[in-house]
Amino acid sequence: MSQAVLEPDAAASRGMDLLRFATAGSVDDGKSTLIGRLLYDTKTIFEDQLEAVESASASRGDEYTNLALLTDGLRAEREQGITIDVAYRYFATPRRKFIIADTPGHIQYTRNMVTGASTADLALILVDARKGLVEQSRRHAFLTSLLRVPHLVLCVNKMDLVDWDQKVFERIADEFTSFAAKLDAPDLTIIPISALNGDNIASRSENSPWYEGPSLLHHLEHVHIASDRNLVDVRFPVQYVIRPQSTTVTDYRGYAGQVASGILKPGDDVMVLPSGLTSTIAAIETADGPVDEAFPPMSVTVRLNDEIDISRGDMICRPHNAPAAAQDIEAMICWMDETAPLRVGGKYAIKHTTRSARAVVRGLQYRLDVNTLHRDESAGELSLNEIGRVKLRTTVPLLADEYRRNRTTGGFILIDEGTHRTVGAGIIIEAR
């Protein structure tokens, strides 16, 4: 194994920011090996974990330390050689802390990848250089674009097995680029790597003198994410009303929540939905004291100058920039329940920002084949891992934006009212 080159610097880490990324690929693409390599090269793997992996590799008869075993968590998975569900991994460099949502590539991929991508700043897709793009690569790219993950990295892995042939890399890169252009594709970076040997992971490899881009880790450390957030549309979903029952603090009424988008400042004119009443911001408070402004993802408490009736599920916004208060919602829905499909006429609980309501499925316009992007307009239901365009009617208005404009106020989940399971994820296309 190559020497580890980077480690979290204790003193510097207070100024680090946070990048969340989702990985996708099948078992054979070397995804687990790549994650193991990132953890190893950033000295995130500890000696006892490495020892456990070495002994597990030896008992399986592997010829090398199988870094993939680092990320295979549960006994059931090790026994069956599969990955259940999304697993989260952490590593840090002096510049950034990283959270990986590691999503498996097997049959459950859509549910898991949608889950992992929903909070990701960046998605990392792997392909095997020998095989080139496969159906799954296109599927992953499509889901990344559907969930509007702002940055996409394609790692062409196992370059050592094609003798670091520049033509192989360029052919795959060209094919992927032209495919991505058809999607509403985000910022794209393509990197030739060998996860097994560590080439172009923590540093540029001598095996690819023709490649002039960054190493994977360098890219992850430097990709610009600050401007990905929506700082224009003020959206503050009220989560909880703080009213101390105490003799020392009287008449205090604060609206607690996490800023979904936009920048709030004391003195700003605001409107509260669904009432439409207006006021001005008296103060923005935190336990550490008042702040001059609040922006995502800060959790703060907002106080207003007027006493108006506000409760959980309401939305603080600006008078001339408000979300729709909509009971008719058109959305792409990814169905996540194995026991029962989504059907027209079905009723579900819906959770959107901090607001809960009930929703009825008014129509299923089409089911989307995520491999071919073909629309099947004759579909009557959505089964597990299927995606379709759906019309919903809700019992009370949702204070919603289009997902393409706002990932927080544009997403919702559907919950089965009997089992209480989370059965669907929705991406709002139109709210009115």
Next chain:
Amino acid sequence: MSQTKPYRVSHLDALEAESIFIMREVMAEFERPALLFSGGKDSIVMLRLAEKAFAPARVPFPVMHIDTGHNFAEVLEYRDSRVATLGLNLVVASVQEAIDTGLVRELPDGTRNRIQTPVLLAAQEKYRFDALFGGARRDEEKARAKERMFSFRDEFGQWDPKNQRPELWALYNGRHHPGESIRVFPLSNWTELDVWHYIAKENIPLPSIYYAHDREVVERNGMFYAVNEFIRLRDGETSEVRRVRYRTVGDASQTAAVLSEADTVEKVIDEVAATRITERGATRGDDKVSEAAMEDRKREGYF
């Protein structure tokens, strides 16, 4: 932070904001939440987050200590002083009492980590807590890497890794039937180093055993155990006074110290950043039993 990126937050601020959001979400959607408080650093950080989430109001839920009876005196003192300072409602569920009444049986080796689980579940039922905050982190252990923020438990308190709810965006589903409950892990995305950086940033006092001190210890399997009422020298063993600190605080009969000179939070951070062994691997005899030890205990309803 800088002129070019004025609307940037540090990773610690982002983690804090996420944890506070989760705590408020629980308070808004559950009837009877409680916070599991062991006096360990993770539960101490969680308690600080609860203070910050609801300020200037008091922490609006009780804290529950599952008392193994195998405690470090410093930790109990710390617990009681925090409870007094913050005006908390403390619920203690005693493992010793559960042994005395026959709810659980003392294990042959005398360790009490595993028999905490029925005590926890009985207390949850008695007080009808429908959500319990736990300080577990996903970086601690493989089975925890797949844990949800809102972890659904059936009426037996069991965790079924194949039957967990997908968590998208910041939309947490806390719905449950009577008798079922949710364990909530607001520190899921924190690492050991994040916890220490936060303790430094917030200037949070900790029980003194987290910092280097001289203690009479005995070395077993490369781990250093304090010699005290719970751990006695076996034949052929000798004790010695070493400079040690604790990286985790658990059942005092099973939790080992590490050799350390780190007597301030800054030195601990340097040590944690440079260390090469996970905190559980270094200090918890109970996790070494089998490769799937944590997975099994979680299924039974462990934290």
